[in-house]
Amino acid sequence: MTSRTPPGPILAATDFSGPSRHAADRAARLAHETGAALTLLHVLPGGALQELREWLGASHPMEQQLHDEADRQLGAWAAELQTSRRVNIRAVKSTGSPLVEIDRECEELNASLLVVGARGSGFLRQLVLGSTSERLLRRTKRAVLVVRHKPHEAYRHVLVALDFSPWSAHAIALARRVAPHARLLLFNAYQVPFESKLRYAGVDPATIDHYRKQARADALQRVLSLAASSGLKPGDWDPCIVEGEASQALLEQEQEQDCDLVVLGKHGRSVTEDMLLGSVSKHVLAEGSTDVLVSTARDA
Known part of the structure; x- marks a missing residue:
């Protein structure tokens, strides 16, 4: 050994x-x-x-x-x-x-x-x-x-928020380091781009639903690829792919999945997304009910 x-x-x-x-x-x-x-x-x-x-x-x-x-x-x-x-x-x-x-x-x-x-x-x-x-x-x-809470045991259920930016792989590695025996939930929130405008433009619901299914499938495939490249074994993690605004969906999953730790990153894929991700981190810190681990690196 x-x-x-x-x-x-x-x-x-x-x-x-x-x-x-x-x-x-x-x-x-x-x-x-x-x-x-x-x-x-x-x-x-x-x-x-x-x-x-x-x-x-x-x-x-x-x-x-x-x-x-x-x-x-x-x-x-x-x-x-x-x-x-x-x-x-x-x-x-x-x-x-x-x-x-x-x-x-x-x-x-x-x-x-x-x-x-x-x-x-x-x-x-x-x-x-x-x-x-x-x-x-x-x-x-x-x-x-x-x-947030008095610790009674090691972390067991960890929600890792992913946006597929360069810090995402590091967030997984950090979660494994801080909670080596926990089951990881790899979270991504997806949305149909410009859905309200598509509806306003008269795009039929079936086409929008097709876009929605495609967005979910793409997100799931990227999570699967990221898990594989991070060396996660099938029994170590589960996908958590949900539709909706990231910060609210993250808080809902934190509660529904009974998580004791949420892992976030402070970097997004662009300057604009850095600002958005900062707002997500701030929202989760202010409104969440569990411990929060903020990754600050882009690379694993």
Whole structure:
């Protein structure tokens, strides 16, 4: 038996909120399952600290108290996870812009995965739900796992959204790396191009239905080809080809198929589709109910 090379390091960012605790727990589980190195990072926002100095003075003991409390909480979390998940954890505290500090730590570690909670109480709330999340996804070269729920087991049912752009093969590879024992649902949403205009132009329903069937058949064939080129075995995956608008169809399938992870990519086939896919990612992050893994690479 050949030994498997452990994946690259994992970075989990925490603001000590409940959601970020779930994220740290999932990161520790993944590190234990895959043998990856794990770093737990907390950032004290530099802007807030500067305001504190302006209000209370540069030598006020409150700033040191904040640092000491962050060190205490970070150390306690790391020790708890090391014991419960049987994994070594490197704890890091930094000060500055959370976006800059997270990105810097990712680069220094050459992290293969950044893990954050879906809704933090501090800087991570803006990081995941606000404009900062878009800046992070545009800036980072790392896959980003957004965790919504307390993890109870390894991922089992993973919905991988495909648009057949260059990142699609990487999305499948990433899903297999993060959820090696999961069954994959390879999802694609198709639509008849300009259907409303065809109807307006008087194209008969039978012809439009023919186009619909052809669009579905084409999508299925491309999914089959992509699965084969990705090395998936028949028992490892199922096709999930649906008609409709991508973001809404994705959310519906997430629920119907009882998925515990959705994998998306931030790149489309063109600048316009990059914008569309960004809106799909944003919609799924805001409205979905399961963990979301965002691929950031075009190649497998």
